[in-house]
Amino acid sequence: MNLPELGVGLNWFPELDPVLKENNELVDVLEVEPQSLWRRDNDADGLLLDQVSLEALRQFRKPMLSHSVALPIGGIHPSPSKELSNLSATCQELSSPWVSEHLSFNRIVDESGEWQSGFLLPPRQTMAGVEAAIASVRELSAGLAVPLAIETGVNYLSPRPDDLPDGEFVARVAEGADCGILLDLHNVWANDRNGRQPLGDYIDQIPLERVWEIHLAGGHSHRGFWLDAHSGMVSPELMELAARIVPRLPNLKAIVFELFPSHFPKILVSAFRTQLEGLHRLWDRRNTAGTTQPLRPSGSRPSDSLPSPLEWERTLAKLAVHKPVSSPLADELRKDPGLAIIREMIEKFRGSMVVRTLRLTSRLIMLERGPAYLEQLLAEFWKSHSPQPFALDEAKAFASFLREHKPYVPFLPEVLAYDCAVIAVALDGEERRVPFGTDPLPLLRALGAGRRPTEITKGKYEIRLTPDLVETEARALSSMEVIH
Amino acid sequence: MRTAKGRTQRVPANPIRVTLPVSVACDLERFQRALANVAAIVRDKHLARDSQGPLSCTREFVVDRASLEVKEATADVMRPHESS
Numbered sequence: 001m002n003l004p005e006l007g008v009g010l011n012w013f014p015e016l017d018p019v020l021k022e023n024n025e026l027v028d029v030l031e032v033e034p035q036s037l038w039r040r041d042n043d044a045d046g047l048l049l050d051q052v053s054l055e056a057l058r059q060f061r062k063p064m065l066s067h068s069v070a071l072p073i074g075g076i077h078p079s080p081s082k083e084l085s086n087l088s089a090t091c092q093e094l095s096s097p098w099v100s101e102h103l104s105f106n107r108i109v110d111e112s113g114e115w116q117s118g119f120l121l122p123p124r125q126t127m128a129g130v131e132a133a134i135a136s137v138r139e140l141s142a143g144l145a146v147p148l149a150i151e152t153g154v155n156y157l158s159p160r161p162d163d164l165p166d167g168e169f170v171a172r173v174a175e176g177a178d179c180g181i182l183l184d185l186h187n188v189w190a191n192d193r194n195g196r197q198p199l200g201d202y203i204d205q206i207p208l209e210r211v212w213e214i215h216l217a218g219g220h221s222h223r224g225f226w227l228d229a230h231s232g233m234v235s236p237e238l239m240e241l242a243a244r245i246v247p248r249l250p251n252l253k254a255i256v257f258e259l260f261p262s263h264f265p266k267i268l269v270s271a272f273r274t275q276l277e278g279l280h281r282l283w284d285r286r287n288t289a290g291t292t293q294p295l296r297p298s299g300s301r302p303s304d305s306l307p308s309p310l311e312w313e314r315t316l317a318k319l320a321v322h323k324p325v326s327s328p329l330a331d332e333l334r335k336d337p338g339l340a341i342i343r344e345m346i347e348k349f350r351g352s353m354v355v356r357t358l359r360l361t362s363r364l365i366m367l368e369r370g371p372a373y374l375e376q377l378l379a380e381f382w383k384s385h386s387p388q389p390f391a392l393d394e395a396k397a398f399a400s401f402l403r404e405h406k407p408y409v410p411f412l413p414e415v416l417a418y419d420c421a422v423i424a425v426a427l428d429g430e431e432r433r434v435p436f437g438t439d440p441l442p443l444l445r446a447l448g449a450g451r452r453p454t455e456i457t458k459g460k461y462e463i464r465l466t467p468d469l470v471e472t473e474a475r476a477l478s479s480m481e482v483i484h
Numbered sequence: 485m486r487t488a489k490g491r492t493q494r495v496p497a498n499p500i501r502v503t504l505p506v507s508v509a510c511d512l513e514r515f516q517r518a519l520a521n522v523a524a525i526v527r528d529k530h531l532a533r534d535s536q537g538p539l540s541c542t543r544e545f546v547v548d549r550a551s552l553e554v555k556e557a558t559a560d561v562m563r564p565h566e567s568s
Binding site for chain 1 (some may be wrong): 499500501502503504505506507509510512515516519520522523526549
């Protein structure tokens with residue numbers, strides 16, 4: 001495979017632009033999540049590619065890599081053709097020499113229809129799981145004009161006795177599908193720290209000549225687990241391990257540092273620069289001789305055992321989002337402490353989508369009834385509503401839930417109507433009028449300041465919201481958000 | 485209610501309206517400043533009210549997107565379809 005050498009890169013978010021400009025000479029490549037450029041097309045009920053953001057990216061004049069986060073290829077269900085064609089089109093716009101996607105699953109089809117787990121979940125690591133993943137990789141690859149690399153995922157669940165070892169599972173999929181590997185060293189290291197396969201054994205099992213790209217990131221401890229949180233700098237221990245692994249990778253083309261923008265304010269600009277310099281030293285250790293290690297034989301086929309990938313995916317996804325499910329596998333997974341971590345991550349992300357979108361409504365509920373009451377309402381809501389990839393859909397569904405269940409929260413109907421109107425005006429550019437039976441000025445000012453509203457007088461009021469958002473701001477509201 | 489000319493005039497039944505650009509509504513900091521400006525102008529009018537009660541004349545306040553200043557839109561109140 002003749003892929004270009006790209007060097008050290010950053011997983012791009014608009015919030016990183018200032019630091020990117022500051023350290024321009026240390027960043028060789030930008031890795032872009034195509035889904036971060038997708039916007040809801042309200043007219044056609046489809047997706048639009050945000051050309052303004054794309055043009056802003058092009059202004060950096062750097063090569064771009066496409067790192068997909070919403071069409072994982074570790075499960076049994078194929079990617080929707082519409083999203084696949086969007087991915088392909090976005091990759092072409094980015095001129096990405098290869099595309100990466102996660103060896104996980106998030107799409108479920110069952111008796112209730114198709115839904116998403118809201119989190120990239122670990123696949124069934126058996127030979128049947130390998131075959132399902134190979135089929136998914138082949139299908140995604142067929143829709144792309146460039147080669148595909150599979151990303152090694154994080155897995156908070158305990159290893160099962162019938163699991164193929166993590167490294168062997170990845171090796172079998174990569175070789176069976178003839179694709180590249182994005183070796184996320186932080187994921188593999190986190191899995192190791194959380195009781196899965198030791199990183200050294202993992203590296204020994206994967207076909208190193210297929211590793212085109214490395215991801216490095218920082219994480220933190222939480223309830224006895226090391227989280228793949230992209231929350232800071234790469235730990236010195238992991239940098240040392242990476243320094244030993246990089247020279248063994250004959251086809252390494254990029255090393256990308258991942259950091260979620262929400263953690264960026266905590267990080268000093270100087271630390272960021274030091275990190276990038278460290279990654280360049282790592283890059284310089286790569287094996288430039290280009291020697292290729294021979295493919296190792298796949299070995300005999302291990303016997304398959306139940307549950308099937310289908311049962312695994314349905315059961316794990318239902319448990320992750322608190323849907324009712326009853327089976328021996330469900331009983332077994334409920335005992336796994338990793339399930340609570342998965343649930344917590346999904347819930348935090350879903351909760352943040354609601355709080356960021358229905359801002360005054362969520363504040364009102366917390367201030368009038370306490371944060372625990374909002375959590376209780378959200379927990380009830382999550383039982384009956386699957387996660388949505390767009391924050392707006394999540395907020396819309398929660399708003400309907402509140403209207404239907406009518407929880408006792410003073411001023412709720414009016415504040416909720418106001419929040420929903422703000423979103424609607426921003427999206428469709430049509431004016432909205434929100435009637436209030438109480439004076440909205442002290443009410444909304446108190447909520448805006450994070451205070452409980454007091455001394456609200458009755459009366460006949462109306463807030464007229466007029467459209468004036470510039471196009472980019474409006475599009476940002478309708479962007480796709482995917483936890484991964 | 486008696487007017488200077490001695491005719492009875494009802495207080496308009498249309499609501500007190502605040503017109504807010506959605507960009508201001510989406511930005512909590514600017515939103516707070518805009519509402520503070522509206523509250524200040526309403527308070528001033530309330531203090532200066534006559535026996536007809538507060539806000540009997542001016543019932544529409546428009547927030548300017550750029551400056552966040554509040555303008556009174558008295559003409560709106562006089563529109564026939566909005567008066568009772």
